[in-house]
Amino acid sequence: MIKFLDLQKINAQYKEELVNISNQIINSGWYILGESVKKFEQQFADYCGTKYCIGVANGLDALVLILRAYIELGRLKKGDEVLVPANTYIATILAISENGLTPILVEPDEITFNIDLSQIEKVISSQTKAIIPVHLYGQAVDMTTLGQIASKYDLLVIEDAAQAHGACHEGKRCGNLGDAAGFSFYPGKNLGALGDGGAITTNDTALAHMVRVLRNYGSKEKYHNQVIGYNSRLDELQAGFLSIKLSSLDKDTSQRRKIAKRYSTEIKNPLISLPMWKDDDSHVFHLYVIKTQNRNHLQEYLNKKGIQTVIHYPIPPHKQQAYAKWNNLSYPVTEKIHQEVLSIPISPVLDNQDVTKIIEAINAYNG
Numbered sequence: 001m002i003k004f005l006d007l008q009k010i011n012a013q014y015k016e017e018l019v020n021i022s023n024q025i026i027n028s029g030w031y032i033l034g035e036s037v038k039k040f041e042q043q044f045a046d047y048c049g050t051k052y053c054i055g056v057a058n059g060l061d062a063l064v065l066i067l068r069a070y071i072e073l074g075r076l077k078k079g080d081e082v083l084v085p086a087n088t089y090i091a092t093i094l095a096i097s098e099n100g101l102t103p104i105l106v107e108p109d110e111i112t113f114n115i116d117l118s119q120i121e122k123v124i125s126s127q128t129k130a131i132i133p134v135h136l137y138g139q140a141v142d143m144t145t146l147g148q149i150a151s152k153y154d155l156l157v158i159e160d161a162a163q164a165h166g167a168c169h170e171g172k173r174c175g176n177l178g179d180a181a182g183f184s185f186y187p188g189k190n191l192g193a194l195g196d197g198g199a200i201t202t203n204d205t206a207l208a209h210m211v212r213v214l215r216n217y218g219s220k221e222k223y224h225n226q227v228i229g230y231n232s233r234l235d236e237l238q239a240g241f242l243s244i245k246l247s248s249l250d251k252d253t254s255q256r257r258k259i260a261k262r263y264s265t266e267i268k269n270p271l272i273s274l275p276m277w278k279d280d281d282s283h284v285f286h287l288y289v290i291k292t293q294n295r296n297h298l299q300e301y302l303n304k305k306g307i308q309t310v311i312h313y314p315i316p317p318h319k320q321q322a323y324a325k326w327n328n329l330s331y332p333v334t335e336k337i338h339q340e341v342l343s344i345p346i347s348p349v350l351d352n353q354d355v356t357k358i359i360e361a362i363n364a365y366n367g
């Protein structure tokens with residue numbers, strides 16, 4: 001069986017270093033908000049090109065805390081509308097709801113899977129105060145056009161960069177393309193921890209300070225609480241692991257791009273449509289997502305051939321029970337995408353023979 005994502009193989013590459021840093025941290029006797037977190041935050045800020053990086057417990061919390069911090073800073077208030085793509089992973093939308101803000105769903109573009117920039121202005125109202133572009137599957141949103149719309153309407157721009165570590169738009173990395181960004185280091189992400197982890201990147205000093213306070217019980221100084229905060233900290237062990245893996249991220253990305261290029265030149269099947277992307281820097285291929293009319297059938301077929309695939313995502317947020325109030329709304333582009341997409345294996349440890357086997361199986365598929 002070719003696994004969709006072989007995490008064991010990915011982390012085995014760093015086994016010795018991971019064990020060494022674990023030993024070091026175990027022996028240090030300091031496990032929360034210490035030197036490892038500080039070091040990783042600096043490295044990841046440098047990597048993204050931002051002034052600040054703040055480690056938090058996971059990607060959802062990164063987005064929750066950014067929005068919460070903007071509320072504390074008076075830039076957002078309960079009831080404000082926040083634009084978000086309708087086909088994102090649900091975490092983006094949960095972060096908005098969690099803060100008492102109102103998510104306004106925007107249809108994606110069928111080619112890029114990213115928010116349809118031509119639809120944004122149609123849904124902006126006097127209540128709209130922020131937009132969360134999601135660099136879905138690892139492809140950067142056209143942040144120049146999005147930024148122009150955002151400044152015209154004075155919207156905060158918060159990137160959901162959970163799938164886009166290292167992706168660029170016009171030479172700048174995701175995480176440095178808006179007012180603030182949320183990252184996830186969930187094990188399956190392009191930069192993955194060995195547990196949960198997340199980070200916020202920003203150039204906004206006031207926001208960075210507020211998020212630091214919020215992640216640690218609303219406290220700058222121990223036992224002095226300025227605001228009603230959370231416990232959402234990246235821990236020392238995960239930060240140590242992430243520093244090790246960050247140094248290979250660009251190499252991993254180029255491996256992902258090589259595989260994507262092979263898929264895109266060698267898969268030739270009229271029943272399958274392949275993803276498209278603008279240039280080599282914009283996409284880090286967290287996922288390689290193909291589309292076909294009879295998706296479940298293709299998935300079964302590939303499974304029988306020993307190829308594991310995943311659907312990202314089977315049910316759109318507006319059809320989820322959690323958002324019952326939206327269940328009758330219609331987002332046709334989003335719904336079509338959710339019916340047709342299938343993610344095929346792509347990862348830095350997928351070997352060439354397996355890629356060949358996948359290409360051959362897809363080319364032999366005849367419905």
Ligand SMILES: *Cc1c(COP(=O)(O)O)cnc(C)c1O
Pocket residue numbers: 058059060061088089091092134160162163183184185186196197198
């Ligand atoms: C993974 C992911 C998140 C959430 O990250 P967690 O670390 O799992 O909380 C948010 N948004 C998107 C687009 C994601 O893919």
